[in-house]
Amino acid sequence: MSTTAEVPIAITCPPWCGGDHLIDRDDGTHVADRGVWHNSAIVDTWTGVHADGPDPIVVRVQGYRHDNPDHPEGPDLSQWHDEVVVDGDVYPGFMSSVQLPAVDARRLGRALIAAADILEAQS
Numbered sequence: 781m782s783t784t785a786e787v788p789i790a791i792t793c794p795p796w797c798g799g800d801h802l803i804d805r806d807d808g809t810h811v812a813d814r815g816v817w818h819n820s821a822i823v824d825t826w827t828g829v830h831a832d833g834p835d836p837i838v839v840r841v842q843g844y845r846h847d848n849p850d851h852p853e854g855p856d857l858s859q860w861h862d863e864v865v866v867d868g869d870v871y872p873g874f875m876s877s878v879q880l881p882a883v884d885a886r887r888l889g890r891a892l893i894a895a896a897d898i899l900e901a902q903s
């Protein structure tokens with residue numbers, strides 16, 4: 781019986797990456813779409829004043845790097861843009877949109893600008 785050893789694929793991080801990765805290389809993923817999600821350190825996180833769930837607001841930078849940069853369906857699919865991401869309870873009680881009291885809206889605004897600065901300075 782013989783086995784074939786897989787050669788690990790290196791993870792090459794963008795300059796802003798904080799080392800938080802989601803590796804998307806399992807057998808259920810189309811080969812051309814395999815790669816790694818990179819996350820920056822959290823720019824800001826807090827619990828909104830009207831939060832009604834367990835998820836704090838989290839602002840960070842996120843980007844995807846395909847294992848194969850030459851996606852067979854074209855450059856648009858191989859060059860996903862790095863973006864500022866907001867997760868959490870930005871509209872308590874609902875699944876999408878943003879509706880916040882002034883104190884949280886101001887904090888979110890400052891965090892978005894800080895995250896955009898990180899992205900623009902290190903891209």
Ligand SMILES: [Zn+2]
Pocket residue numbers: 792793794797798799800801817818819
């Ligand atoms: Zn990384």
